[in-house]
Structures are given as C-alpha cells and as structure tokens.
C-alpha cells in the first residue's frame with residue numbers, strides 16, 4: 001500500500017523539540033509495544049533534533065517519527081523509528097527512512113545503521129527489505145539483552 005497523501009514529514013528543526021518530545025512520550029503506547037521512554041533522551045530532540053523528522057497528518061496529528069544522527073566518521077545512526085499503530089503498513093516507515101537517508105547522504109554519510117530487538121519482526125523486515133544486513137550483538141544492551149545491528153550502504 002502506498003503512504004496516505006495526507007501525511008507530511010517535518011524536520012524537528014522546524015518544530016519546538018521540547019513540545020514534540022512531550023507529545024510523543026504521552027502517546028508512547030500508540031507507537032511502541034515495548035518500553036522505550038528512556039531512549040527518548042532530550043539530547044535526541046535538542047542537540048540532534050536537526051536529524052529527526054516528524055510525520056504529521058493533515059489534521060495535525062503525530063503519526064510517525066524518526067530520531068538519528070550522523071557521526072564524525074560518516075555513520076548515519078538511526079536511533080528510533082516509529083509509526084503510530086493505525087498508520088502501519090502504509091509506507092510511512094519507508095518514507096521516514098528515505099528522508100533520513102537523503103539528509104545523511106547530504107551530510108556526507110556512507111553507511112546507515114539501526115539497532116533493534118531481534119524479535120521486532122516489523123523493524124527487521126523493513127530494514128532488510130531496504131537492503132540492510134543483520135548482525136546479532138550479544139549482550140549489547142546489558143547481560144542477556146541481545147540486539148540486532150542492521151547495516152546498509154548509502155549508495156549515491
């Protein structure tokens with residue numbers, strides 16, 4: 001299915017990052033099946049907000065978002081990506097990733113990387129569909145807390 005036309009992507013730099021962060025945290029359960037609030041540290045909105053994007057419907061609702069950063073060694077790190085539960089499988093996740101890819105390429109990035117839970121089938125499917133290769137990082141988030149590192153080249 002293609003993305004509904006009513007959705008617009010807006011860079012966090014054009015928004016009030018603090019207000020958006022509070023709204024997204026208040027709606028956390030619409031975006032996530034697992035607890036991710038601690039991963040929404042203000043630094044991702046205030047200092048790295050220039051790399052983030054919010055997907056808004058025509059009626060002004062937050063329906064998806066992406067947080068990330070490009071590092072000094074040209075790695076585009078996609079920190080969090082979420083689409084609201086009623087808007088999934090419409091191409092919005094793919095659209096947010098494409099937005100981040102473009103910004104990252106323009107910032108000089110060569111590789112994009114995301115880290116997710118091995119059991120997050122939707123995220124794994126999305127990134128592998130885009131061409132990412134997966135590597136299981138044992139204990140990455142603590143003892144017994146394995147994560148999947150998904151890495152993809154940013155071809156020009």
Ligand SMILES: CC(C)(COP(=O)(O)OP(=O)(O)OC[C@H]1O[C@@H](n2cnc3c(N)ncnc32)[C@H](O)[C@@H]1OP(=O)(O)O)[C@@H](O)C(=O)NCCC(=O)NCCS
Nearest residue numbers: 080081082083088089090091092093094122123125126129
């Ligand atoms: C992962 C997530 C962002 C995907 O967003 P989405 O808007 O539904 O994804 P898209 O519609 O752009 O899907 C793109 C492709 O990804 C794959 N995909 C996405 N969700 C899938 C699912 N549930 N099962 C299988 N494949 C899936 C498909 O290949 C899909 O292409 P298709 O619809 O043409 O078959 C969304 O499921 C989500 O927000 N999940 C909860 C938060 C989360 O786990 N985020 C990832 C960790 S950072």
